[in-house]
Amino acid sequence: MTEETVELKLPSRIESINEAAQATADAARRLGFSEDALFGIELAVREAVTNAVVHGNRSDESKPVEIGLAGTDASLAVTVRDQGEGFDPGHVADPTAEENILKASGRGILFMRTFMDEVSWERPAEGGTLVRMTKRK
Amino acid sequence: MTEETVELKLPSRIESINEAAQATADAARRLGFSEDALFGIELAVREAVTNAVVHGNRSDESKPVEIGLAGTDASLAVTVRDQGEGFDPGHVADPTAEENILKASGRGILFMRTFMDEVSWERPAEGGTLVRMTKRK
Amino acid sequence: MSELNIRERQAGDVTILDLEGKITIGEGSVGLRNAIRRLMQEGKKKILLNLSGVGYVDSSGIGELVSSYTTIGREGGQLKLLNLTQKIRDLLTITKLLTVFDTYDDEADALNSFN
Amino acid sequence: MSELNIRERQAGDVTILDLEGKITIGEGSVGLRNAIRRLMQEGKKKILLNLSGVGYVDSSGIGELVSSYTTIGREGGQLKLLNLTQKIRDLLTITKLLTVFDTYDDEADALNSFN
Ligand SMILES: Nc1ncnc2c1ncn2[C@@H]1O[C@H](COP(=O)(O)OP(=O)(O)O)[C@@H](O)[C@H]1O
């Protein structure tokens, strides 16, 4: 029956990334994820929140980023919601392609997909982007 | 705008007290409470969850204890809900009275009231006991 | 790793228990209770609890200290407390128990106080 | 306490930066960028980054390592990496950057490799 949810509503600024990362690491540790898994979960959340702050809300501090963590004995589900214009995750450039390898950015989604078991993006009716990620134990 | 909520649904057993205490300490630390305040907040939550497990749900593991933490820049609000028969907090014996001083129990509510700024009990329509506690920064 | 580790030392007829960890509901409180019970059975009735390594105590732990104190007193023994942390001192003050217990910050002083 | 502490050492014409902390978006990435920019201005173009004390890197940090590498290369200099932690090595592997960088686990070897 053990269930745990954490919800954060943070202003769109860089410091919020650390706050979300800390809350995620705390929750994942309480849920008993290994330190290895923890590193990946925290990284995926950092990347998703970075994208919400930078690309979604364009660092407009008046727009919140909402982070949800829902843990059970078996998994941790993460949601990150921004108020931006959205994007098409199917058309994001592959950062490991020859022509992109020396670019300074474009590796966040790769990390999210690498370290989480499931990652998906939605465009909710009320606007913005909603990222859902799951990590199983 | 920074807001954080944590919700736990835990089985009525002793181990749940540690889990709730850890989640509370983690959240209070993230919210920037002093280590001193943290000790008191964690203790108040331990006592409230102990009462929910032991007196409220009478250690029936099938009955959940629900803990809510709601933090802002200024305060942390805690709720603890059980499915027990309730009690009258106005008629609890004073553990510091001469005749009670050497009793083995009866000090939990005193600690909750000492370390939190506000403590109150409700009997919600759906049954059980709901404790609300607030600590301001 | 158990919640409360208890090491036993003997100084003359006084038994010193060095406690390390948490005295909280469940393992911690029960561990202390069992240790005291065992000492009673062994006829060791002069007991000094060294609390310097105890980082956390809840109302159950305070209750266990009180129970230990009354149990031992009933058997004609003595329980005293050594090296209270500030937090434990605060909790004993709040519960008005600080004056009930004999407390010491120096082990030699504590040992000398037993008769 | 800043997120990334950078200490500078000189070994012949090679400048070693001992990094300690996190290379993540914001302070950490910017700190590294500024340090590299300053070295370029001082004409120090052989740079060895000692990453042994770097506990965390995100995609922005990886991007900053790549930018440093290309900036220095463009100026005719060389950037090499020393003492990758397992985590950083994993991230460079995932991004297929491990073969792009010259990496070393021994400082003397790394210094000898500069020409
Ligand atoms: N929440 C978002 N809102 C809008 N665009 C996004 C969002 N997340 C990702 N993107 C788009 O996807 C691209 C790739 O993202 P990512 O792989 O994280 O790399 P980076 O953020 O370094 O560009 C971004 O450059 C951006 O165009």
Ligand SMILES: Nc1ncnc2c1ncn2[C@@H]1O[C@H](COP(=O)(O)OP(=O)(O)O)[C@@H](O)[C@H]1O
């Ligand atoms: N959630 C609850 N449900 C039912 N009774 C409760 C609850 N919380 C407290 N009580 C009652 O109040 C009394 C005093 O509680 P407390 O001060 O915490 O001391 P203790 O739990 O050690 O008895 C309890 O013994 C119990 O009768």
